[in-house]
Amino acid sequence: MGPTSRNHKSSQKDVAPNEAKPPRYPQRNRSITASASASAFASPAVANSRVAKERPSSSTAGEGEPQETVLKLPSIPTLPARMAKLVPLEGLGCEAAVGSLTPSREREYKVTNKHTEGRRPVYAIVFNFLDVRYYDIFATACGPRLSTYRCLMNGKFALLQSYLDDDMNESFFTVSWACDIDGNPLLVAAGSTGIIRVINCATEKIYKSLVGHGGSVNEIKSQPSNPSLIISASKDESIKLWNVQTGILILVFGGVGGHRHEVLGVDFHTSDIYRFLSCGMDNTVRIWSMKEFWEYVEKSYSWTDATSKFPTKFVQFPVLCAEIHSNYVDCTKWLGDFVLSKSVENEILLWESITKEENPGEGHIDVLQKYPVPECNIWFMKFSCDFHHNQLAIGNRDGKVYVWKVQTSPPVLIARLNNPQVKSAIRQTAVSFDGSTILACTEDGNIWRWDEVDHPTAPVPSKKQK
């Protein structure tokens, strides 16, 4: 099954002959705007995120100071190998709650629009959740082109900007939103060439090009409470943490305890600024922590020397390595402290890692819920959630979208969106802030839009708009 799926994908991907991976995942940006300058934000957020926000600003303040003071940091010893390798526990009393495939029809959706982006597959589509002003803006990646659109209330799209990479061999697999410290929306995208493009959408200019990955980049996410930080998952078996503000490569996650094959997906924790997830072709999901290296993150904000001189650190061991799937894991996402992950096995799993406090190396995975998604057995199919993680949308190979109510037990299928015209595989979905609009991008280069029937307003809290 895995194999076929892969074949499927590669055959579909006519774009990059060498690169067999079309990324199409839904990037819902969960990242929120907190531009880092936001010391003004009286965020009631979690302590963690507050800390995160303050630190950058403080480091900015210290920019004028002699650098040595910043550099005097004690060298951090590399962590010992204490990675936990966990497998799910099976048997009576450990069953997962499986959702029924009968739609509850809690919400009704209908197709309202379709836009043909091009002839190449659209691999990524993502709303901007970082800034309330832009909640109705989404971005897509199609071949060497990136576009931003506004979702209008009447079911229409308005094309805002379109960027074209001069390297026509580029095929963008992923796109994400970020912010500079002034709150300007940044579009971050990368693909087959491995170069991460950071575009300032306010000025419509390329802001940075981050070179460093040794292979194509499969997914980029930005840190919700600290949106200058992005992580990128790459074919080179590593995950890299960047500061797009300064263009610095802060940390590299890979090596002895790292992924053994391409990394396909990453996701920042919603509230814990230190942790993130990664998943990849080695069938594992790993949880990483940058807590011990946080000072380098702080340092990256105030770094004024050449970016190449930054003391980039290697993080070789994740906190945890979960072996719950038996095939490529191509999408994973935090749901609070639980994890959603998806392999090419026609279902999404919700699980929690249970480790012993006294011995974090031991424990098991507790699979809590399963969300079946028929005909979803090719890889590089990504799901997305609305802002509050209430509902999840995932497309399948036949062009259907399954909308799950993700935080109920047992899971409820809200709706199955199908339209006879949507025939090709849906690589990624995007769910609007409140879940009333669902976008899907397909292998054949289209963007489809579903709106909730009888929903009074447009996809976004439009009251805030003007």
Add this chain to the structure above:
Amino acid sequence: MASSSSKASDSSSQRPKRPDQGPSGKDAAGLVALHGKLAQLKRQVQSTRLAAIKERVEANRKALQVHTCALFDVAAAAEVASRGAEGGNALSRGAAEGHRRFVGWDSASGPGERELVHVQEENLVAGTLVLSSSGGSGASHRTVVQLVKLPVVDKIPPYTTWIFLDKNQRMADDQSVGRRRIYYDPIVNEALICSESDDDVPEPEEEKHVFTEGEDQLIWKATQDHGLSREVLNVLCQFVDATPSEIEERSEVLFEKYEKQSQSSYKTDLQLFLDKTMDVALDSFDNLFCRRCLVFDCRLHGCSQNLVFPSEKQPYGHELDENKRPCGDQCYLRRREVYQDTCNDDRNACTTYNMDSRSSSLKVSATILSESEDSNRDEDNIKSTSIVETSRSKITNSEYADKSVTPPPGDASETENVSPDMPLRTLGRRKISKHASKSNDHSPDKRQKIYSSPFPFAMSVLNKQSVPEIGETCPDSIESAVDQLPSLDDPNKKISTKDMCAGSTTNTTENTLRDNNNNLFISNKEHSISHWSALERDLYLKGIEIFGKNSCLIARNLLSGLKTCMEVASYMYNNGAAMAKRPLSGKSILGDFAEAEQGYMEQDLVARTRICRRKGRARKLKYTWKSAGHPTVRKRIGDGKQWYTQYNPCGCQQMCGKDCACVENGTCCEKYCGCSKSCKNRFRGCHCAKSQCRSRQCPCFAASRECDPDVCRNCWVSCGDGSLGEPLARGDGYQCGNMKLLLKQQQRILLGKSDVAGWGAFIKNPVNRNDYLGEYTGELISHREADKRGKIYDRANSSFLFDLNEQYVLDAYRKGDKLKFANHSSNPNCYAKVMLVAGDHRVGIYAKDRIEASEELFYDYRYGPDQAPAWARRPEGSKKDEASVSHHRAHKVAR
């Protein structure tokens, strides 16, 4: 829940007739009932589980909501902050225009109208995107959007994340290419499974079923109600995914867990570790410490190395330093002083320590005593007080111990020899009293002396205890005890001597004696022996090996906090005497303890000579290249040379014979082998004058070995300027030129974009011909693993495999150094050479000609004729990455 539990109680109420029938009496109805009950219990467990999930998900949802709301506030704050400001919405301008740039369906026409056509054209020349729509409804419009160009940025050549290694590492167990690894082949469009045949499948360790709580409940319930018969097990099997035997096992575990929970007999941590023998305690040391690299957790030689003990051990002296000072209050030297007087007569009576006959037990004592004659007599008086004091506490201790200890089975000879060891005169006297009960001649005196001991406390205790043994004489002597206090030395000496004689004679009647041995002294001794835990004993033996019979050093270095010097000393003499007697007295005479001791010694010997350690980790060694069934073609890769053979130290104790592992493998014995230096199979090193060693005249160089300062006569290095009296560091002309790998004297290598293909390695400073540049490091993997990886690498067209020797291949794919990026050339400026450095094969890269600064490095990969990738076969093309797929594994080989 309530209902289910009531049902459960219902069913249990039906049961009472049956329970006593036992498993065999179960009838079908019982099983049916059991089945029903279990099914119900299972449902109950499942519903509990679902409820628990629901609860957890809900809790998680609430927590998450707090976070997302917080994030929303953050997102909204940006908007608030920008409100009122000009251009607050960076996208507003575009958005305003955007209203004219509708894409997709016109909402008026509604979805699904086929006539509506939207076309989006990219005009790359003009850099515009033209959106046009035309449809049946007529309203067609064109929109032109300016495309923003993203300028081309220089790419870097592809690579996979790798870790720097400064020395080779053996592959970790979990780094093997899994047998289930599937990968997609872009060319053939098929999925390939990388494991070849079924022989990959082994891993015979079946996964054991892990029982969940729910399953435990089922099993417990079933076994409680119906016992553990075959039928019950079968029923359980339907509910639990495990084999009957596993269930049975589990039920016993559960039984113990539930029934015996209360009887928790736990030991303190200290006792726990003292209970282990040293072999066990040292297990991790033996497993983790690399004796070749002198580091723990050596990644090169791995864990579970064969333990090789060199046959030539330093002999240790039996005698102690003459002028040794006591090491502390509890030093046996103090006891010696006490005995000084008593020894006078026996001085020189015996000079050897070995004893061959039972009659020599006296000599043992004498010898021991004579040892103490050297100590300074003058100190006696000063110290005796403190000794006595310590002795008192000892006595009390032993008193307590005695209450619980049953009469010791220890043999008389031991008793005999112990007596001189004990630091106290009082002890000696007490011992005498024991014999007194046997031989009446001595008894009066002895008893008196016992009670003349200056310690009322000890006396009273003694009194209570020894009443049964010593008899009615006690009360009398108590009275006189205090009076006789001062008179100690002379009588004591005589009596103890006599007593020894008596003791040795009483050996013959040991049985009776043993019964009577239950006096204070014996119990004291028994006490101390019983507290010599296995670990302490082992440590003691090690100490003997290391320090000789020096109880001070042993106690201080190995038994610190566990045993005092005196205890060690007394143990030592006990033990020595017991062992010395062993040959004659036979087992019947030996105490249990001595027997155990002997057993241990034998076992220890066995342990040292065993070749394979049992730990599972050694499994990785199983893959030898011979068993892997390699194509014979591979042997030719060696470019006409025979394969290097991996060296493993042999454990031969003397000279290596035919069955020496090294001889069998065809390797030389090295300094790590157990055999003696005169072993004929040893590599003797070179005697090159001036330590040049850079030509084939040097035997080391000729054998592709680096010189070893431990082995070669003139090859050595030094540091410092000689001011501390060390030999002067020699200049370059004198320093051995054949130790560069060992000393890591490499050149600075730079990594950059190759002029030829992908990445390349460059040299920073100019070097001369045959200069050593650096080492090609990587993971050491078996040939079998290399074959698996090679398949994958060949698909990706970049292989960093390097044949090292017949057991290992170096793989620099994930771990290595910058030299792995040096490209292939048929006209190279470097060459690779496998050198044997301190028993390990390592790959050095050497300059073939003079190389100028910042030149790119190339060497000939020396692929086997039919293994070279296509590009390597072309005369000029030395490009690694543009090669077409080779269907053989590409290996680099040294010359």
